[in-house]
Amino acid sequence: MSNKLINYLETAGLNWAVPVVRLCRGEDAREQASELFTKVGLPLIAVLVFLLVWSVGASQVKTSLGVLPGPAAVWHQAVNLYDEHQAQREKADAFYQRQEERNAAKLERNPDAEIKWRDYTGKPTFFDQIGTSLLTVFTGFVLASLIAIPVGVACGLSPKLYGAISPLVQIFKPVSPLAWLPIVTMVVSAVYISDDPLFQKSFITSAVTVTLCSLWPTLINTAVAVASIDKDWINVGRVIRLNWRTQVFKIAIPAALPMIFTGLRLSLGVGWMVLIAAEMLAQNPGLGKFVWDEFQNGSSDSLGRIMVAVITIGIIGFLLDWLMVTLQSLLSHQKPAGH
Amino acid sequence: MSVIAMRKEHLHELPAETAGEAPSRPRAFLDLSGVSIDFPTRKGPFRALNNVSLKIAKGEFVSIIGHSGCGKSTVLNIVAGLYQATEGGAILNGREVNQPGPERAVVFQNHALLPWLTCYQNVELAVKTVFKGRKNKREMREWIEHNLKLVHMDHAMHKYPAEISGGMKQRVGIARALAMEPSVLLMDEPFGALDALTRAHLQDSVMEIQADLNNTVIMVTHDVDEAVLLSDKIVMMTNGPAATVGEVLEVDLARPRDRLALASDERYNHFRSQVLSFLYERQRRPVE
Ligand SMILES: Nc1ncnc2c1ncn2[C@@H]1O[C@H](COP(=O)(O)OP(=O)(O)OP(=O)(O)O)[C@@H](O)[C@H]1O
Numbered sequence A: 001m002s003n004k005l006i007n008y009l010e011t012a013g014l015n016w017a018v019p020v021v022r023l024c025r026g027e028d029a030r031e032q033a034s035e036l037f038t039k040v041g042l043p044l045i046a047v048l049v050f051l052l053v054w055s056v057g058a059s060q061v062k063t064s065l066g067v068l069p070g071p072a073a074v075w076h077q078a079v080n081l082y083d084e085h086q087a088q089r090e091k092a093d094a095f096y097q098r099q100e101e102r103n104a105a106k107l108e109r110n111p112d113a114e115i116k117w118r119d120y121t122g123k124p125t126f127f128d129q130i131g132t133s134l135l136t137v138f139t140g141f142v143l144a145s146l147i148a149i150p151v152g153v154a155c156g157l158s159p160k161l162y163g164a165i166s167p168l169v170q171i172f173k174p175v176s177p178l179a180w181l182p183i184v185t186m187v188v189s190a191v192y193i194s195d196d197p198l199f200q201k202s203f204i205t206s207a208v209t210v211t212l213c214s215l216w217p218t219l220i221n222t223a224v225a226v227a228s229i230d231k232d233w234i235n236v237g238r239v240i241r242l243n244w245r246t247q248v249f250k251i252a253i254p255a256a257l258p259m260i261f262t263g264l265r266l267s268l269g270v271g272w273m274v275l276i277a278a279e280m281l282a283q284n285p286g287l288g289k290f291v292w293d294e295f296q297n298g299s300s301d302s303l304g305r306i307m308v309a310v311i312t313i314g315i316i317g318f319l320l321d322w323l324m325v326t327l328q329s330l331l332s333h334q335k336p337a338g339h
Numbered sequence B: 001m002s003v004i005a006m007r008k009e010h011l012h013e014l015p016a017e018t019a020g021e022a023p024s025r026p027r028a029f030l031d032l033s034g035v036s037i038d039f040p041t042r043k044g045p046f047r048a049l050n051n052v053s054l055k056i057a058k059g060e061f062v063s064i065i066g067h068s069g070c071g072k073s074t075v076l077n078i079v080a081g082l083y084q085a086t087e088g089g090a091i092l093n094g095r096e097v098n099q100p101g102p103e104r105a106v107v108f109q110n111h112a113l114l115p116w117l118t119c120y121q122n123v124e125l126a127v128k129t130v131f132k133g134r135k136n137k138r139e140m141r142e143w144i145e146h147n148l149k150l151v152h153m154d155h156a157m158h159k160y161p162a163e164i165s166g167g168m169k170q171r172v173g174i175a176r177a178l179a180m181e182p183s184v185l186l187m188d189e190p191f192g193a194l195d196a197l198t199r200a201h202l203q204d205s206v207m208e209i210q211a212d213l214n215n216t217v218i219m220v221t222h223d224v225d226e227a228v229l230l231s232d233k234i235v236m237m238t239n240g241p242a243a244t245v246g247e248v249l250e251v252d253l254a255r256p257r258d259r260l261a262l263a264s265d266e267r268y269n270h271f272r273s274q275v276l277s278f279l280y281e282r283q284r285r286p287v288e
């Protein structure tokens, strides 16, 4: 039972929790304690040292917006942001409730009355912006993967195709996504015309920018992975005379999956970094815009709030990476050792 | 096609020794005639095999032995259809070989099991394709289980390759090949990567299966004892480049063969020493 738990923890990348389970199971306490110290204790000490250096260092730096905030001030701002979010929520709830009551009353007086439902249009809070950014990065990332994986597989299977598109890939890969941004913005506003748009234009622009730069790692990794599949496995397929589709889905893709995932992981990481920059530059909703707005705002709280955003961006990036690693160890055949 | 024409030609030219069979056997089940192959290299074409001819009867167990790099795998791969001969060709059961197919199933040296499939699924992948439309679901399942049982792997059939030993993986590889019901079973150093005990164990299994099914088998090997123990016929190849069949030794020891009893058998030791003297006197590896 606890072995299973340990397996799960290892699959999920939560290695630090393993000694805890072992301790609970009554394994050699000294060994587990030293394990716990290296896996949990040391990182904790590093964080504490960092916080100390930060709070001492920050107090020395005077900016036009006041002293650079230390950990305590940043924590205070984080709490503030949460409170603001709660307040907005309550306001929105109250708005919808009033609207509902009003409409119900209207219907009671006259069942045929025309009813209007309006959305609450409050200022998006910090947490709304997190949601927007996450949605955007996933949309862009999924779009990129849907293009990059099939194209990558095709390139891996056909050296000619790979040779043909390789120069394009080499040229577009190093382009900073921010250089794309103006073009994408113009193209989206020219092409995406709709009276009742399902998505906002800014959302599409950001998502497409993420797509454009997270295409490449996945595409290249997939192509290389498929091209370098163990020759014996290909020969197995040839001897059995698998048809084309089975060959691709039963042999090529599973064989390439570990490397495809490495590509996806890189792509998602790049996409997340790019998105924040794109949001700042294009004033598209999301965490980047939050940072930019606070910077423009220039109140004494701004630097603290920006730091909350920076730390949040880091934590989310880390969680996204963790998500991909966990997915990878769940889905591909290269199971972690000891499986 | 041209191969057929060439084959006739070669039959005239071939010295009796390399033509192999006694004239009493009219038509070989598998007939390799005048096979040569050039590999393209940076320094121009490299002739790995030159004029390899070989006849194999139905139900025969044939070993190919020779020094490393002489072209044993290449011969096997040509029969499998994985390589295309530059000249000459192989005819199996009256039909020319020009592409791979399940009637010439291959057991690969390092098992070549797909690690993302269980043992059962590995065999299933082959069975599903080969018997499509010929067996229903239940028959397929029974056939897969039957073949895994044949190699004594039914107890671990739902394990992944990473969870079983090297010998067990090789067994599953053999089961996969047998499950295709091949006319010829091709094995490229099937036990090369195994320790001596496991190897002996698997050799016994193969002999057992062979007694049961009476397959036609071509096996590439490095191991003289293995060749003598298992084969009806040992094909000894000269050193490359441009390697060819040097000598063919008929091993007419009675079956079933028992490795312990044979160890002190005079004829067994005679066959053994013949192969050894071919390899280490006449085809001594040039100092590299
Ligand atoms: N695809 C290839 N391209 C170029 N040369 C090749 C290729 N395959 C084999 N050769 C060459 O052909 C010769 C025979 O190779 P082969 O693999 O058949 O030898 P082998 O007898 O099976 O050796 P071993 O016992 O080491 O497996 C070697 O010199 C090898 O370098």
Ligand SMILES: [Mg+2]
Pocket (backbone or CB within 6 Å): B072, B073, B074, B188
């Ligand atoms: Mg070989």
